[in-house]
Amino acid sequence: MPPQHNKSGDPARSLALLWRTQEPASRRRGKPELSVDRIVVAATEIADAEGLAALSMRRVAEALGVGTMSLYTYVPGKGELIDLMVDAAYADLDSGDRSGGWRERLRRIANANRDLYIRHPWMLQTITTRLLGPNLIAKYDHELSAIDGLGLSEVEMDSTVNLVNGYVESTTRQTLGAEQVARESGMDDEQWWRTYNPLLAALIDDSQYPVASRVGSAVGAAHQAVYDPDHEFSFGLERVLDGVQVLVDTRSAERSADPAAPAAGSPETSGSTARPAT
Amino acid sequence: MPPQHNKSGDPARSLALLWRTQEPASRRRGKPELSVDRIVVAATEIADAEGLAALSMRRVAEALGVGTMSLYTYVPGKGELIDLMVDAAYADLDSGDRSGGWRERLRRIANANRDLYIRHPWMLQTITTRLLGPNLIAKYDHELSAIDGLGLSEVEMDSTVNLVNGYVESTTRQTLGAEQVARESGMDDEQWWRTYNPLLAALIDDSQYPVASRVGSAVGAAHQAVYDPDHEFSFGLERVLDGVQVLVDTRSAERSADPAAPAAGSPETSGSTARPAT
DNA sequence: TGGTGGGTCCGTAGGGCGTACGGGTCAGTG
DNA sequence: CACTGACCCGTACGCCCTACGGACCCACCA
Known part of the structure; x- marks a missing residue:
């Protein structure tokens, strides 16, 4: 369990998951039982309450009343699950107010x-x-x-x-x-x-x-x-x-x-570490 | 393994360890075999090379050619070992040069x-x-x-x-x-x-x-x-x-x-989170 | 209607981990 | 020479992630 690094496998799969491409497909008849969202929510609740250290696939499955390995149908692994949790959490930031200086x-x-x-x-x-x-x-x-x-x-x-x-x-x-x-x-x-x-x-x-x-x-x-x-x-x-x-x-x-100069690129300053990463 | 939090037991023991109180006692005849310092050095080498995730008591013991549980004679647990590693690492900061503004x-x-x-x-x-x-x-x-x-x-x-x-x-x-x-x-x-x-x-x-x-x-x-x-x-x-x-x-x-005023305590600013903690 | 394919679920097992516990070993002492 | 205490460590327990393969059951098609 690498303490904080996430992702492990195919980035394309991760991206598809993050953007919820090809989501529901053909749900079974009964209640949907499991889904990426339900897993992310349950995992987030555990992590919020007891910390990332207490987050285990077993715990998440238990909270959902489901076998541990069932989670792997929806999520490639723990690392990707954490990625999903992070992106989902950022949805809670309200970005409405743009007033003021x-x-x-x-x-x-x-x-x-x-x-x-x-x-x-x-x-x-x-x-x-x-x-x-x-x-x-x-x-x-x-x-x-x-x-x-x-x-x-x-x-x-x-x-x-x-x-x-x-x-x-x-x-x-x-x-x-x-x-x-x-x-x-x-x-x-x-x-x-x-x-x-x-x-x-x-x-x-x-x-x-x-x-x-x-x-x-x-x-x-x-x-x-x-x-x-x-x-x-x-x-x-x-x-x-x-x-x-x-x-x-x-x-x-x-x-x-020099009012003619554009706002862009003063050459003596350099870029950030990752591209759009926060 | 809580990902990053250290210490677990008695803070007094931790402090004694950090300050190397009552260190060598009566070494056995042969080579000193084990010591807090040797353990800290070996653990630091592993963490430097492969990250904190790869640091395990087993790995440290193996690197020292010693049984896993032998480490517990010198160090109460993994958390305290990490504390010792951190403090030891800060010794590498050279604080000589005090010139300039x-x-x-x-x-x-x-x-x-x-x-x-x-x-x-x-x-x-x-x-x-x-x-x-x-x-x-x-x-x-x-x-x-x-x-x-x-x-x-x-x-x-x-x-x-x-x-x-x-x-x-x-x-x-x-x-x-x-x-x-x-x-x-x-x-x-x-x-x-x-x-x-x-x-x-x-x-x-x-x-x-x-x-x-x-x-x-x-x-x-x-x-x-x-x-x-x-x-x-x-x-x-x-x-x-x-x-x-x-x-x-x-x-x-x-x-x-107001040249008479002392340098101390403007009341509208507040203290840091921990006392001398960095 | 009678399959049957595939999506879904999960039991088992293998290889990690930290560390509690209790038993060995041996240098130095009385 | 017996003892004692520091040192060392084998075993075991309970946790972790996840590969693998089997079980189930619905949806669709012939």
């Missing part, structure tokens, strides 16, 4: 993605390279649209979307990882800290790590205070958006200095 | 972290909350030192370090994920794209995703051109640093407006 739009996108990851923490353990499902492409299109027409080159637009998404991912992964550890250890941060602080104090020579000690205790103190836990996320996001702002302002200044 | 220092830190992750890709699949080993703390201290004295509050310093590290993590994870998929599928991006482009074209209605199509092909074209693959990373990093710069400039302006 680009900064507000990006902020809204970041928050929507964060909420989605919180709803489906297992998504942060998957690799989405070459996962070209309908919902993922729609998401990519929606996100790019938020910064279209600002004078950025296409490659810069891709980079910017990746930058924001990357920030959301890493931050949320951190948050959820901490929650998971707290849940599994049965101790929240505060309890854990109080319990093992003496031991740590004996182990760690504060004078050897002066800055870490100072910052560590300040951060610890801040955690004691009552505060909205989303503030940290928003704070960092504004820093990222400030960085984007600098880029947008630069390109904007270039355009007004 | 804060921006250059952060750039150097980001690149060093990226190189480390490329050397040890499995690190990106681990959760490091509450992992308080000596090397991780040293790293935290070193990174905070790079932005000490700029007028940022302690909480802001923590956020900033997390921001940069988060950027490095998400970007590198993307890069390495793509490499892994390419390796396992036996097709690089270019081959894959050429092979499945016809199928994709039939599936995807370009007019439905206008921006994604335009940007996707531009990014694809950029990938054809010869360019340094690290440019994308550096480009995004500069955006992040621009964002930090805005913050630093703001605090700097505040300080010169």
Whole structure:
């Protein structure tokens, strides 16, 4: 069980599955019993509730009241099932609201993605390279649209979307990882800290790590205070958006200095890692 | 095997292991045979070469020419072993050079972290909350030192370090994920794209995703051109640093407006997720 | 109406995994 | 010389994914 990599076999089969080509064919008389969608939904419920580690073909089959091997009629394997789960999950992102300036739009996108990851923490353990499902492409299109027409080159637009998404991912992964550890250890941060602080104090020579000690205790103190836990996320996001702002302002200044120049491709910047992959 | 979460049992035991308390005791006469360090090194070699998924207690024991269960004399379980591997890996970060401005220092830190992750890709699949080993703390201290004295509050310093590290993590994870998929599928991006482009074209209605199509092909074209693959990373990093710069400039302006104010704690910003965790 | 083909379902088995448990082995000590 | 405790490890249990081949049963056709 490779921890997070998906897919194994024929990409053409995967694509057909993602786009639901040749779906129902000729259902049997009685209730449809099984289907790709029912399997994906059941699997997602398990992963949402107990994590990707608890997701097994046996568990999914059991939840559907069906033999394990029956799943393989509809899905080539576990990897492809996870791919399907990911694309299906992205359908939950509502992409309606396009109002406001680009900064507000990006902020809204970041928050929507964060909420989605919180709803489906297992998504942060998957690799989405070459996962070209309908919902993922729609998401990519929606996100790019938020910064279209600002004078950025296409490659810069891709980079910017990746930058924001990357920030959301890493931050949320951190948050959820901490929650998971707290849940599994049965101790929240505060309890854990109080319990093992003496031991740590004996182990760690504060004078050897002066800055870490100072910052560590300040951060610890801040955690004691009552505060909205989303503030940290928003704070960092504004820093990222400030960085984007600098880029947008630069390109904007270039355009007004040379109004004939098209918006496309400033040559000294380079492309992203994968093509439309998020 | 929970895919990426570590530790299971007594945190005190874990800490003792990380800090190598009560290490050698009374070695047997002959060669030391086994030790925590030898186990960690062997396990790291396997994970480096074949990924975290290929790491099993059996494999490690085999590599050391020893019975599987012998490992449990030195290490409580696989989770703790991974914790030890992570902390040991951070020892490879050379933290010597402290020259240059804060921006250059952060750039150097980001690149060093990226190189480390490329050397040890499995690190990106681990959760490091509450992992308080000596090397991780040293790293935290070193990174905070790079932005000490700029007028940022302690909480802001923590956020900033997390921001940069988060950027490095998400970007590198993307890069390495793509490499892994390419390796396992036996097709690089270019081959894959050429092979499945016809199928994709039939599936995807370009007019439905206008921006994604335009940007996707531009990014694809950029990938054809010869360019340094690290440019994308550096480009995004500069955006992040621009964002930090805005913050630093703001605090700097505040300080010169009110020179009596201390550097600490602006109350409307909040702490990070874990205490000294990276 | 009497097949019969194919879609659907699933039992079995093989090869992984982590680790609990209990029994060997042997260096050093009393 | 007997003992003891650290070290080592064989076996076994329960989990995992999935290849393979058989069982079932509906839909269609002759």
